[in-house]
Amino acid sequence: MDVQRLELLRELAERRSITEVARATHRTPSAVSQQLKVLEREAGLPLTERSGRGLILTDAGRALARSATDVAVALARANAVWDEFRNHVTGEVSLVTFPTAGEMLLPGALQQIAGVPGLIVNCTDKDPELSDFPALTADFDIVLAYSLRGQLPWGGRGLTVVPLMTEPLDVGLPADHRLAPRAWIGPADVVGETWIGAPDGYPFERILHQIEQQGGGQALVAQRFADMRLIEAFVMAGLGIALVPRYTWGGDQPGKLVLKPLRGVDAERQIVALMRPDRAERLAVRTVVDVLRAEAERVQAEHTASAPPSSSSSSSSSSSSSS
Amino acid sequence: MDVQRLELLRELAERRSITEVARATHRTPSAVSQQLKVLEREAGLPLTERSGRGLILTDAGRALARSATDVAVALARANAVWDEFRNHVTGEVSLVTFPTAGEMLLPGALQQIAGVPGLIVNCTDKDPELSDFPALTADFDIVLAYSLRGQLPWGGRGLTVVPLMTEPLDVGLPADHRLAPRAWIGPADVVGETWIGAPDGYPFERILHQIEQQGGGQALVAQRFADMRLIEAFVMAGLGIALVPRYTWGGDQPGKLVLKPLRGVDAERQIVALMRPDRAERLAVRTVVDVLRAEAERVQAEHTASAPPSSSSSSSSSSSSSS
DNA sequence: CTGAGTGTGTAGCTTTGCTACATGGATGTA
DNA sequence: TACATCCATGTAGCAAAGCTACACACTCAG
Numbered sequence: 001m002d003v004q005r006l007e008l009l010r011e012l013a014e015r016r017s018i019t020e021v022a023r024a025t026h027r028t029p030s031a032v033s034q035q036l037k038v039l040e041r042e043a044g045l046p047l048t049e050r051s052g053r054g055l056i057l058t059d060a061g062r063a064l065a066r067s068a069t070d071v072a073v074a075l076a077r078a079n080a081v082w083d084e085f086r087n088h089v090t091g092e093v094s095l096v097t098f099p100t101a102g103e104m105l106l107p108g109a110l111q112q113i114a115g116v117p118g119l120i121v122n123c124t125d126k127d128p129e130l131s132d133f134p135a136l137t138a139d140f141d142i143v144l145a146y147s148l149r150g151q152l153p154w155g156g157r158g159l160t161v162v163p164l165m166t167e168p169l170d171v172g173l174p175a176d177h178r179l180a181p182r183a184w185i186g187p188a189d190v191v192g193e194t195w196i197g198a199p200d201g202y203p204f205e206r207i208l209h210q211i212e213q214q215g216g217g218q219a220l221v222a223q224r225f226a227d228m229r230l231i232e233a234f235v236m237a238g239l240g241i242a243l244v245p246r247y248t249w250g251g252d253q254p255g256k257l258v259l260k261p262l263r264g265v266d267a268e269r270q271i272v273a274l275m276r277p278d279r280a281e282r283l284a285v286r287t288v289v290d291v292l293r294a295e296a297e298r299v300q301a302e303h304t305a306s307a308p309p310s311s312s313s314s315s316s317s318s319s320s321s322s323s
Numbered sequence: 324m325d326v327q328r329l330e331l332l333r334e335l336a337e338r339r340s341i342t343e344v345a346r347a348t349h350r351t352p353s354a355v356s357q358q359l360k361v362l363e364r365e366a367g368l369p370l371t372e373r374s375g376r377g378l379i380l381t382d383a384g385r386a387l388a389r390s391a392t393d394v395a396v397a398l399a400r401a402n403a404v405w406d407e408f409r410n411h412v413t414g415e416v417s418l419v420t421f422p423t424a425g426e427m428l429l430p431g432a433l434q435q436i437a438g439v440p441g442l443i444v445n446c447t448d449k450d451p452e453l454s455d456f457p458a459l460t461a462d463f464d465i466v467l468a469y470s471l472r473g474q475l476p477w478g479g480r481g482l483t484v485v486p487l488m489t490e491p492l493d494v495g496l497p498a499d500h501r502l503a504p505r506a507w508i509g510p511a512d513v514v515g516e517t518w519i520g521a522p523d524g525y526p527f528e529r530i531l532h533q534i535e536q537q538g539g540g541q542a543l544v545a546q547r548f549a550d551m552r553l554i555e556a557f558v559m560a561g562l563g564i565a566l567v568p569r570y571t572w573g574g575d576q577p578g579k580l581v582l583k584p585l586r587g588v589d590a591e592r593q594i595v596a597l598m599r600p601d602r603a604e605r606l607a608v609r610t611v612v613d614v615l616r617a618e619a620e621r622v623q624a625e626h627t628a629s630a631p632p633s634s635s636s637s638s639s640s641s642s643s644s645s646s
Numbered sequence: 647c648t649g650a651g652t653g654t655g656t657a658g659c660t661t662t663g664c665t666a667c668a669t670g671g672a673t674g675t676a
Numbered sequence: 677t678a679c680a681t682c683c684a685t686g687t688a689g690c691a692a693a694g695c696t697a698c699a700c701a702c703t704c705a706g
Binding site for chain 3: 340341342352353355356357360373375376377378
Binding site: 001003006043044045059060063064066067068070071073074075077078079081082085086088 | 326329366367382383386387389390391396397398400401402404405408409411
């Protein structure tokens with residue numbers, strides 16, 4: 001009973017195709033097929049069955065793949081133990097983020113990580129609309145993801161979830177808006193406004209629905225954009241109001257856009273680090289996650305200390321250097 | 324980071340010598356040495372250091388070996404999962420027992436196990452005086468061991484302990500002894516008697532000391548035997564009295580030996596199955612342990628139901644059938 | 647000093663696992 | 677129907693990993 005083979009089975013369970021597993025593990029499909037065949041012979045019962053041109057796992061195969069995860073976790077933990085003894089973080093860490101979180105957390109975090117010799121972090125961004133966060137864990141060590149309060153789509157999948165921060169979603173208004181002098185805003189105040197929304201499927205939609213329910217009206221969504229900069233530009237131009245994550249907002253043009261907290265609806269999102277459990281055990285990965293958590297805390301503290309969200313405070317001195 | 328190598332390191336931590344590891348894993352010492360060397364190079368720091376003609380593990384080596392156990396456990400669990408799917412218990416199980424427990428539990432247990440096709444159990448007995456129970460787990464899947472109340476010598480070693488039964492230790496008397504009519508016996512009653520004891524180092528000694536303390540006198544130990552049959556023979560011959568495990572006693576010659584419970588001292592021993600944690604996960608091992616536990620319960624129930632220990636009752640009819 | 651105990655190097659063979667290429671079945675399209 | 681495509685999977689051959697056999701160095705006891 002070899003661990004490498006088990007690992008292959010686990011990959012197959014996630015990637016659903018031998019060709020994909022081969023690509024991910026830098027092997028030829030033939031090699032993967034052979035190893036799985038050996039595993040199957042050792043097991044004494046079929047682990048896969050053909051389905052169309054591809055194949056799917058049997059119940060036994062799925063069960064074995066699940067316990068293969070435990071093996072991988074134990075192995076990664078052993079690796080971490082030895083890394084700790086060497087006091088030397090090994091290897092590279094890959095990370096995907098959605099744009100706003102990346103802007104908020106990564107420059108500061110990577111600055112700190114630059115001080116750790118031998119630790120290399122490779123970052124990419126990915127549009128959250130197009131990407132299935134859990135699926136990304138197959139290809140990246142750390143996936144920065146978000147979810148709204150109450151929903152936790154990555155519970156049952158056996159992934160490791162580390163909460164980084166909960167970020168309030170405020171209402172962004174042009175500075176000369178009639179509601180701009182207010183300290184906070186309720187659903188009834190804004191339900192009749194023109195909104196700049198997010199594309200269908202974005203979780204922000206749910207909050208807009210809540211506002212409609214609570215406020216008793218119909219919100220008019222004029223435009224739908226994924227990019228937050230674009231949304232902010234439209235709001236500043238007076239073309240509508242929008243939901244804006246409080247800490248994420250760069251505050252580029254102070255005085256033209258103001259943020260007001262929203263009361264009466266659950267308007268906040270959880271930003272988390274999502275990982276395969278085995279990868280979460282790697283010392284290098286843990287180190288990066290720790291830095292991210294600290295950075296998130298710093299950002300959060302800075303915002304709550306300096307200014308409750310009504311006027312803009314220029315802050316964020318980031319001369320970032322990444323690898 | 325190969326699992327086989329980690330396993331070798333774990334064996335080395337337990338067996339303290341490369342030669343021993345080689346013998347246990349059916350390899351030449353050279354092979355073991357080479358693999359450990361590779362592991363050391365991968366780790367980047369020394370895992371062993373020479374000490375006299377042998378070698379000892381460094382702190383790092385010990386730490387790695389400990390986490391290697393977790394890997395082995397996860398792997399064994401994976402194996403068990405697949406065994407469960409096949410509904411077919413694989414492999415052989417080796418077991419050591421001390422004589423009295425073996426006599427009490429094994430015949431009945433093995434009868435049941437005979438009904439499980441493909442499951443082979445190899446039993447041996449070993450004198451508890453000569454053997455270090457925890458050390459035996461290196462060579463046997465299941466070690467039947469005992470300990471007195473309060474002491475648990477196999478806690479810290481990271482071994483899996485499954486309690487099978489707690490067996491009272493009674494005072495064995497010849498049928499014509501002056502105390503034979505009594506329902507129970509206190510320390511003061513027997514402290515002046517002539518005793519048939521166990522060899523030095525046996526845990527029974529501790530109970531005798533307790534009797535002396537509680538009874539306020541000096542127990543005269545005439546003979547010291549390890550074999551319970553021999554002890555019983557001496558008691559029946561009127562040459563002394565002795566501590567006799569209640570359920571273990573065969574009751575071969577009814578009427579010549581009576582057992583009386585002892586009050587006022589903690590006179591009972593715990594019979595447990597002792598295993599390496601990884602081996603404890605194997606389905607075959609778990610099956611055997613389950614049978615042992617059931618058998619222990621049966622024996623205990625039979626004794627408490629049929630007769631409080633004063634007269635002997637011939638019983639033990641076991642025509643068992645299992646699934 | 648000798649002998650029995652340890653662990654460790656080197657040479658050579660066996661086994662394992664990979665690639666490269668060819669084959670066969672399922673699917674969708676001209 | 678015929679054909680192209682996308683799978684998984686066989687076969688041959690090669691490279692590497694891991695083992696044995698043997699020689700050697702070292703430590704300790706008598």
